[in-house]
Amino acid sequence: MLVACVLALGGLAEAIGPTLIPQVDEFIDAPRALFGRTRAEIERVLGVPPYPGVVIRYSPASALTSVAITAPTYRLPQGLGVGASRRDVERLLGEPQEMTEGRYLYLYSDGYPDTVEFYFRDGHVRRIEWNYWAESR
Numbered sequence: 001m002l003v004a005c006v007l008a009l010g011g012l013a014e015a016i017g018p019t020l021i022p023q024v025d026e027f028i029d030a031p032r033a034l035f036g037r038t039r040a041e042i043e044r045v046l047g048v049p050p051y052p053g054v055v056i057r058y059s060p061a062s063a064l065t066s067v068a069i070t071a072p073t074y075r076l077p078q079g080l081g082v083g084a085s086r087r088d089v090e091r092l093l094g095e096p097q098e099m100t101e102g103r104y105l106y107l108y109s110d111g112y113p114d115t116v117e118f119y120f121r122d123g124h125v126r127r128i129e130w131n132y133w134a135e136s137r
Contacts, residue, residue, distance in 0.1 A: 017094050017095065018095060019097070020094040024108070025109050027076070027116055030130075031064070032132070034074065034076075035056075035064075052071065053072075055067070059134035061134070065132050066131045068129040069082060070126070078092045080128075083124055103119050103120070116128065117129045
């Protein structure tokens with residue numbers, strides 16, 4: 001069984017084109033561009049929590065550290081969002097830096113540990129999670 005899974009994932013990786021770095025970077029920046037980079041900016045745009053279908057976390061200094069979206073509520077770059085097909089993610093962003101059957105991870109190109117992860121169920125995105133580095137103070 002394990003060999004079959006590895007072979008299936010290996011075949012999947014070969015079918016995906018190269019990572020499209022500008023598109024990946026734009027997608028990783030999307031929540032900061034849409035909502036802001038700090039708690040104050042985000043609350044100015046979205047109001048006070050809770051936010052249906054969205055979980056936002058901050059550093060102790062109120063900098064944005066993560067966003068998770070589980071509902072197709074927000075317009076994201078390239079039309080990707082919750083409900084998009086795995087094939088759409090592959091076509092629009094290329095090969096992920098890390099992948100499993102249920103998850104693709106893309107890294108920001110500038111060396112910071114900023115990432116976006118797509119979680120799949122039945123071949124479609126069920127959750128998108130962004131993680132951002134922030135100085136702790």
